[in-house]
Amino acid sequence: MSHTLGIRQAQKQKTRQALLDAALALLEEQSLSSLGLREVTRAVGVAPTAFYRHFRSTADLGVALVDEALGSLHPMVRTTVSTAGDSEERITRAIELIARHVDAYPAHVRFIARERHGGVQPVREAIRAQLVRFAEEVKAELAKDPEAAGWSDDDLLMLAHLYVDQMLITASLFLEALEAPPEERERVTQLATRQLRLISIGRGHWLD
Amino acid sequence: MSHTLGIRQAQKQKTRQALLDAALALLEEQSLSSLGLREVTRAVGVAPTAFYRHFRSTADLGVALVDEALGSLHPMVRTTVSTAGDSEERITRAIELIARHVDAYPAHVRFIARERHGGVQPVREAIRAQLVRFAEEVKAELAKDPEAAGWSDDDLLMLAHLYVDQMLITASLFLEALEAPPEERERVTQLATRQLRLISIGRGHWLD
DNA sequence: AATTCCAGAGAACAGTTGTTAACTGGATGA
DNA sequence: TCATCCAGTTAACAACTGTTCTCTGGAATT
Numbered sequence: 001m002s003h004t005l006g007i008r009q010a011q012k013q014k015t016r017q018a019l020l021d022a023a024l025a026l027l028e029e030q031s032l033s034s035l036g037l038r039e040v041t042r043a044v045g046v047a048p049t050a051f052y053r054h055f056r057s058t059a060d061l062g063v064a065l066v067d068e069a070l071g072s073l074h075p076m077v078r079t080t081v082s083t084a085g086d087s088e089e090r091i092t093r094a095i096e097l098i099a100r101h102v103d104a105y106p107a108h109v110r111f112i113a114r115e116r117h118g119g120v121q122p123v124r125e126a127i128r129a130q131l132v133r134f135a136e137e138v139k140a141e142l143a144k145d146p147e148a149a150g151w152s153d154d155d156l157l158m159l160a161h162l163y164v165d166q167m168l169i170t171a172s173l174f175l176e177a178l179e180a181p182p183e184e185r186e187r188v189t190q191l192a193t194r195q196l197r198l199i200s201i202g203r204g205h206w207l208d
Numbered sequence: 209m210s211h212t213l214g215i216r217q218a219q220k221q222k223t224r225q226a227l228l229d230a231a232l233a234l235l236e237e238q239s240l241s242s243l244g245l246r247e248v249t250r251a252v253g254v255a256p257t258a259f260y261r262h263f264r265s266t267a268d269l270g271v272a273l274v275d276e277a278l279g280s281l282h283p284m285v286r287t288t289v290s291t292a293g294d295s296e297e298r299i300t301r302a303i304e305l306i307a308r309h310v311d312a313y314p315a316h317v318r319f320i321a322r323e324r325h326g327g328v329q330p331v332r333e334a335i336r337a338q339l340v341r342f343a344e345e346v347k348a349e350l351a352k353d354p355e356a357a358g359w360s361d362d363d364l365l366m367l368a369h370l371y372v373d374q375m376l377i378t379a380s381l382f383l384e385a386l387e388a389p390p391e392e393r394e395r396v397t398q399l400a401t402r403q404l405r406l407i408s409i410g411r412g413h414w415l416d
Numbered sequence: 417a418a419t420t421c422c423a424g425a426g427a428a429c430a431g432t433t434g435t436t437a438a439c440t441g442g443a444t445g446a
Numbered sequence: 447t448c449a450t451c452c453a454g455t456t457a458a459c460a461a462c463t464g465t466t467c468t469c470t471g472g473a474a475t476t
Contacts, residue, residue, distance in 0.1 A: 008443050012453065031327035034242030036433065048434080050454050057434095110325075117321040117380060119239035158402045165377050172325060194366050202410030216473050220423065244463065256464080258424045265464090 016054045018044045020068060023061055024107045032062045033119035062115065062123040069108035070130040076101065077134055081141040081163070087204075091196045095189060098167060102174040113172045131168075135160040150207050162199060166192075224262045226252045228276060231269055232315045240270045241327035270323065270331040277316035278338040284309060285342055289349040289371070295412075299404045303397060306375060310382040321380045339376075343368040358415050370407060374400075 005013070022043035026035060035058050041048045055061040080094045102109050116127045139160040142148050148156060170192040177184045213221070230251035234243060243266050246256045263269040288302045310317050324335045347368035350356050356364060378400040385392045 006444075008451090008453075011443095015453075027327075029327060029329075030241045031239035033238045034327065037435095038433065046453095047455050049436090049456085052435085053453055113325040114327065117318075117325070119235075119237060119242065119322065121237075155402065158399055159406065161399070162403050162406065165373075169373050191366055191369070194363065195370050198367065198370065198410040198414060199406065200410070201413045201416075202406040202408070205409050205413050206406060208409075214474070216421090216423080219473095223423080245465095246463065254423095255425050257426085257466090260465085261423055 015046065019054055020065060024065060024111060027111055028107060031118055032115050032123060059120050059122050062120055063126045065111060066123060066126040066130060069112050074137060078137055078141060081138050087200050091193055095192050098170050099174050102171050106175060106178055109171050109175050131164055135164045138163055159203060223254065227262055228273060232273060232319060235319055236315060239326055240323050240331060267328045267330050270328055271334045273319055274331060274334040274338060277320050282345060286345055286349060289346050295408050299401055299408065303400050306378050307382050310379050314383060314386055317379050317383050339372055343372045346371055367411060
């Protein structure tokens with residue numbers, strides 16, 4: 001399927017990825033709107049002008065980071081919502097998956113949480129678009145559930161957005177707890193579990 | 209009670225407020241971590257060095273902005289939660305209050321949403337502390353409600369955090385809809401209302 | 417009336433930024 | 447093999463940054 005890249009294209013992609021990685025690392029202690037192009041190239045070890053071969057601006061790089069951070073996340077979200085088992089099992093499993101993802105890609109999670117309401121408009125827009133996609137996917141999965149019988153499309157989408165926002169809040173809490181003692185992580189797990197449980201209860205009695 | 213300020217102190221506070229206002233305006237299109245001290249003083253019309261008479265750094269100014277933006281909000285939150293009437297009336301009233309607040313202080317709301325997960329640690333910390341206070345106040349109000357009978361303290365605080373987060377999400381949605389056609393505002397109102405309603409239902413059946 | 421205080425001004429500092437133009441040298445395709 | 451391409455380099459630019467030190471003029475204090 002995928003054509004083998006030439007030495008040239010391969011090297012270019014390597015540099016591009018290095019720029020993305022360096023930027024992501026630098027963004028742990030600042031926002032995208034204060035990230036300088038020279039700062040990034042310096043971290044990678046290339047000339048400042050090389051930056052322009054890959055991105056028009058740091059905002060452009062930010063949009064690419066959104067795709068990297070959220071693009072690969074869709075499969076996880078889908079499986080999280082659609083896993084079998086009773087309600088309680090699914091909640092536990094969902095939160096566990098979030099915790100694992102934060103462990104595996106903390107910088108990605110931080111970037112999304114930070115730039116979702118950040119100072120760079122195109123990046124905010126890109127994140128918003130991806131989150132809308134997530135909500136639509138979650139809605140599609142919810143619709144398959146027998147519990148969704150009698151629900152209007154609007155209400156399903158409303159619930160899906162509630163889940164997506166809750167997912168982000170929980171991820172952000174796990175992120176803050178990353179370098180904290182494990183008891184703090186346990187506290188977050190308990191909190192998120194019960195919040196999700198309450199939403200689940202509300203869902204169950206929505207049509208009363 | 210309050211001693212009348214001398215000409216000197218009054219003028220100083222005036223300049224200080226001008227710096228805060230200018231910074232807040234500049235932060236509509238960028239994040240705090242990219243806000244320069246010279247940028248702020250230029251907007252006010254004072255020398256760059258005058259900045260140091262009021263703030264140690266822009267991060268310090270940011271913390272002051274947190275107090276300005278959230279400090280005056282506590283009364284509103286309390287009355288929002290404690291208003292009388294049945295569940296549905298309270299939800300409508302709460303969302304209306306949020307919408308009004310966003311209309312009245314859009315820059316404040318934007319600042320909080322942006323810097324809650326922003327790149328400046330002391331500011332994040334200040335916002336987090338204030339939100340914890342909000343949650344505790346909400347919890348105290350919830351505890352007065354007869355519906356809270358049988359609830360543990362932990363569960364009440366869990367619910368309070370859910371409400372506070374939901375409040376912020378809703379405020380952020382109204383902010384995005386500020387310059388959109390009124391039908392978009394209506395859509396946000398409907399969405400937020402139903403989400404709050406679902407949470408309310410979950411609350412009602414929590415002890416089942 | 418004389419003295420102290422202090423918010424703000426002014427000038428200068430070394431260091432940083434984004435962007436331009438012209439270049440080099442190795443991969444690419446004829 | 448030779449001409450073309452193009453990712454990355456080098457050098458230079460005007461503009462900007464935070465921070466320092468010294469100074470000033472009017473308010474506050476005695």
